[in-house]
Amino acid sequence: EVKMNGGNGAQAYNLDMYQRVQQRVLLEQDLKEALRLNQFSISFQPQMTIATGALSGFEALIRWHHPVRGMVSPDEFIPVLEQSKQIVPLGYWIIEACMQQCLSLLHSGWHNFRIAINLSAEQFVDPELIPTLKSLLDKYELQGSYFELELTERTLVQSIETMLTIMSQIKEMGIHFAIDDFGTGYSSLSYLKKMPMDCIKIDKSFLSGMLENAADFQIIASTIAMVQKLQLQVVAEGVETREQLELLRQQGCDIAQGYLIARPIPQPELAGFLEEHFPKGVWRGLK
Ligand code: C2E
Ligand code: MG
Ligand code: MG
Ligand code: MG
Secondary structure (H helix, E strand, C coil): CHHHHHHHHHHHHHHHHHHHHHHHHHHHHHHHHHHHHCCEEEEEEEEEECCCCEEEEEEEEEEEEECCCEEECHHHHHHHHHHCCCHHHHHHHHHHHHHHHHHHHHHCCCCCCEEEEECCHHHHCCCCHHHHHHHHHHHCCCCHHHEEEEECCCHHHCCHHHHHHHHHHHHHCCCEEEEEEECCCCCCCHHHHHCCCCEEEECHHHHHHCCCCHHHHHHHHHHHHHHHHCCCEEEEECCCCHHHHHHHHHHCCCEEECCCCCCCEEHHHHHHHHHHHCHHHECCCCC
């Protein structure tokens, strides 16, 4: 009996494993095609200065539209691209597209904004990163200060020497650094002290619980207080309701990003969206 049950369990497990491996192989194949056929695009999600309602910038978010699968979530395919290092060339394409979008915003009269670009650990340690950033800024004649690189705690596990060497050269170009998904990883807080960070993004998992869960609220409130004492900027991501926005304002949070203010907007629609939802540069929904 026991033996048989054990056997069945193992079989079910093997089948499950087999299906997962098979799905993964199919996903990898589809991603190779996607890179070849350029099935990727970028959406830009506006961010807002809470105190004034002014547009403060955008986060660039990759989108993959597969002819049969439809839209595939980056949470599903980015890890696959990271493992195969294909995120590196795709990442350069994303960075260049962000620079082009920056130029287009400047030409439309927008000035005080920053475009945040997600950077995987594989991209951060790629030896071409620094020369490529330099030559792209040159090519488009742009100041680095229009851009911010979002690192996760996965990147921050590099040695402090490696981190500082790479970061200081990028900071020399005027580019800012943010820590993404703050509070969800394993790293210690000491990197806030040791590394030249400009901004902290509070993970949306804390936002979703902040109205009902006292612990989530306290974590947000004390993160905001700490980050401000360190004189860094603090962004709350995943802001979906006015109550959340109001509490963030009371706690002194600098910037909000979330569906309440704007969803990620496909690049071709961005200019029109901003005109409609941020007349004179200020969020229409502000009361
Ligand atoms: P992330 O960098 O933390 O990005 C924020 C995610 O929260 C995005 O998911 C965004 O669409 C979503 N979001 C924004 N506001 C709200 C809200 O109010 N409610 C909810 N429920 N969600 C909200 P998305 O676009 O699916 O991206 C998922 C993750 O994939 C990103 O998390 C990032 O880690 C990664 N990713 C996306 N684009 C890129 C990229 O260009 N390069 C790299 N390396 N990673 C990327
Ligand atoms: Mg991000
Ligand atoms: Mg995040
Ligand atoms: Mg995330």
